[in-house]
Amino acid sequence: MKSLFFQKIVVITGSSMGIGKSMALSLARQKAKIVINARSIDKLIATENEMKALGFDVLAVAGDVTLEEDCKRLIETTIAHFGTIDILINNAGVSMRGAVEDLSPQVIATVFNSNAVAPYVLTKMAMPYIKKNKGSVVFISSLAALRGLPYLSVYSSAKMALKGLAQSLRIEHVNDGIHIGLIYIGITKIDKGKTTLGSNGTLIDLEQRDGLLANTANYVAEKIVRNIALRKRTTVVSVTGKFYYFLVSVFPFLIELILNHSQKRLKKLYS
Numbered sequence: 001m002k003s004l005f006f007q008k009i010v011v012i013t014g015s016s017m018g019i020g021k022s023m024a025l026s027l028a029r030q031k032a033k034i035v036i037n038a039r040s041i042d043k044l045i046a047t048e049n050e051m052k053a054l055g056f057d058v059l060a061v062a063g064d065v066t067l068e069e070d071c072k073r074l075i076e077t078t079i080a081h082f083g084t085i086d087i088l089i090n091n092a093g094v095s096m097r098g099a100v101e102d103l104s105p106q107v108i109a110t111v112f113n114s115n116a117v118a119p120y121v122l123t124k125m126a127m128p129y130i131k132k133n134k135g136s137v138v139f140i141s142s143l144a145a146l147r148g149l150p151y152l153s154v155y156s157s158a159k160m161a162l163k164g165l166a167q168s169l170r171i172e173h174v175n176d177g178i179h180i181g182l183i184y185i186g187i188t189k190i191d192k193g194k195t196t197l198g199s200n201g202t203l204i205d206l207e208q209r210d211g212l213l214a215n216t217a218n219y220v221a222e223k224i225v226r227n228i229a230l231r232k233r234t235t236v237v238s239v240t241g242k243f244y245y246f247l248v249s250v251f252p253f254l255i256e257l258i259l260n261h262s263q264k265r266l267k268k269l270y271s
């Protein structure tokens with residue numbers, strides 16, 4: 001049987017490693033044509049070569065999604081090469097650490113721009129093609145968006161903005177037959193080289209997460225691909241994620257109590 005993704009043109013931001021790369025591989029296996037993107041050219045080209053060696057149709061477009069001209073180039077290069085866009089996955093995003101009172105304005109801007117502003121800009125630019133193809137726009141959010149988390153404030157609120165964006169788009173395009181997916185991801189095992197921003201803008205290398213609660217990037221990617229295939233509105237990844245989603249929605253005071261009790265430990269860990 002022909003794959004649902006056969007010859008679909010998929011743009012995935014932030015896809016040289018981690019969940020973005022896993023999605024690229026999964027969709028390419030299902031015969032989609034993939035545009036990968038990231039800032040660092042070496043890692044991006046290595047991923048492109050790896051995918052080409054597997055026989056996949058892939059195009060790498062280097063660029064920083066926080067820059068309007070790079071977003072424009074990503075969309076224009078995709079159109080010049082593949083002719084259209086069926087699916088846009090807004091995946092690129094950086095996280096941060098630190099108390100609000102310590103955050104440099106540059107960190108606030110960088111985290112907001114990559115996680116929230118870039119998805120607006122790219123969705124706007126890709127929309128004519130997505131509309132024509134009755135395609136999908138997907139936003140990669142986080143369980144951190146379900147309520148404001150201490151020492152992760154900018155990341156939490158930038159990811160929260162994606163819910164508003166998804167809701168607005170669904171109404172604006174109610175008659176266009178397009179799919180808008182919103183994905184809440186929890187703790188995921190990370191690739192070597194994953195970093196987060198410290199409060200003053202220094203890059204902090206994150207340690208590997210091997211706990212039982214951490215999902216693999218491949219598992220998370222499969223859930224996102226399933227969201228697109230079934231054209232679901234919202235996906236909360238994993239049983240633990242769903243349990244947290246339930247607690248935050250039904251017993252928000254309980255989560256606040258737990259966070260209050262953990263404040264000192266969280267401060268030590270994250271600020």
Ligand SMILES: NC(=O)c1ccc[n+]([C@@H]2O[C@H](COP(=O)([O-])OP(=O)(O)OC[C@H]3O[C@@H](n4cnc5c(N)ncnc54)[C@H](OP(=O)(O)O)[C@@H]3O)[C@@H](O)[C@H]2O)c1
Pocket residue numbers: 013014015016017018019020037038039040041043063064065066090091092093094095114140141142143185186187188189190191194195217
């Ligand atoms: N991993 C988790 O536990 C987790 C949990 C919840 C949500 N998420 C979300 O899932 C998404 C993917 O996370 P991940 O853990 O797979 O990330 P990751 O391993 O850190 O990879 C991030 C990718 O995005 C690229 N990138 C970062 N900033 C960019 C920018 N401004 N422009 C273009 N590319 C950029 C990176 O390459 P360059 O650095 O070379 O640009 C890399 O390819 C993110 O939106 C993240 O917030 C992750």
